[in-house]
Amino acid sequence: MHYFSPPLDSRVVIVADLINHATFSWKSDTVKRLFNSRDSDLILQIPLRISQGSDSLMWNASLSGNFTVKSAYKVAYALKHNSPLLAPQASSSHAQAFKPLWKIFWSIPTKRKIQFFLWQCAHDRIPVLSNLEVRGIVKDAICKRSGLEPESTFHLLCRCPSSLMVWRISSLRLCFDSICIFWATQWNLLIDSWQPLPNGKSNLSLASFIYWQIWKARNDWHFNSTHWNPKAILDRIMLNFHELSNISTLDTRLHTHLSPSSPPSHWVPPAEGKLKLNIDAAFSFPSKSAGGGFVLRDHKGKTIKVASVFSPFISNPEVAEFHVLREGLSLLIHWGYSEVIIEGD
Incomplete structure (x- = not known):
């Protein structure tokens, strides 16, 4: 973080x-x-x-970003009747224009159920309150967490302050354009921006997990009154993201840089009254990215703090180890601890 x-x-x-x-x-x-x-x-x-390239004007009410009379009519109708805007449906010409992006969409390294969820989001078919209001299932579409505006797909996944907290503490640190209307438009912009980068697919994969976990956490909050905890949500995201990095379907092997000496078979506690921070780093050669985990415990083995970090643009395992160590020291300063034993592989 x-x-x-x-x-x-x-x-x-x-x-x-x-x-x-x-x-x-x-x-x-x-x-x-x-x-x-x-x-x-x-x-x-x-x-x-x-x-x-120079900036250009984009019309957010259509998937292609081009102004059309049909999309303008929908916007005018929604404003006149004070109803939520529906995501634009892809016409044959729009579908042709976005064909390369849709091909990339289905090749993003993530779970199949998440790909299907993102496809539903792109077509505005997930049961957010604004969609339920249109179908006559609910009468009030205002977001129950923020109370700021109707809970559309874009508001839930990108603009709601509760969701933004998850994005801001993640390694992607995204802040979404407030003038964007549709989630599909934002997702296409991310694909277009990240796809050419060396770690583009890794970023898109992580973003897909963030979208999915925000949706799951929203449902837990809405139906089970579960406390909204951005840190806990991010921990689940990183756990699932790194687990997926280990399976063969990604054709990616996660390499952990180990020291020449074998690590101890069991955890050795610090002296009484002292704290120990255990750190571990993992490095992915294909995506040139690293992940790290941190556990702070006392002499009794009681967990005091836990954290994780994902870092793109890491050149080799040695840099990954150093980067995670630096992040561990930074976290200790942030938590307010000055005398701590640090142990790694």
Whole structure:
């Protein structure tokens, strides 16, 4: 997990001011001046898109992003009758335009049930409150968690503050465009942005698990009154994500960098009154990404804290081990512990 602090400089700066548009790279001096050392390091690790294409206007009421009279009529009708907007259905021309993206959609390395769930989301067929209101099943479509707006597919998975907390503490750290109307449009933008990157499929795979677990957690909250805990949701996401990385259907082998000496067969507790943080790192050669787990326990073996981290853009196992160790130290500082024994493989 990553925690970001406000800029040390009180001046308001937009992201464009942090980028050298001539070389299309970060202005490292500016970033380091405005942010503390930890945050500046994390920012400078974010890759910038190589393509320098110009921005263009997009019409969010159609899947293709192009304005059509039919989609405009639907928007006008929804505004006039104060009814929720339905996701645009793909016409033959739209389907043809998005054919490459749909092909990538079904090749995303994730579970089949999640692929089917995402397909339902893309066609706005999951039973969110706005869809249930249209069918006459419920009378009030306002999101019960936020109370801000109707619970559409996009609101539930991307814009609801409760869901945004899960995205923000994940390694993807996404903040979705507030002017977007349909989930399908947002998903297509993610596919288009990430697919060319070396770790693009890994990012899309992780995003699919986040969408799925947000939906499951929403249902647990709605029907079972289960407490909404973003940290617990993220832990389940990372557990399932790493489990999937180990199965042969992904054609990916997860390599753990072990020290030459064999690890102890059982956990050795620290001295009385002391704490021990156990860390473990895993590295994936195909996706050039790493995962890490942290468990903080006292001398009696009682678990004090647990955490996990997923890190893209890791070059080799040695860097993965160092990166996870650094994250462990950062977590100890965040938790407020200064004298802790750290043990790894």
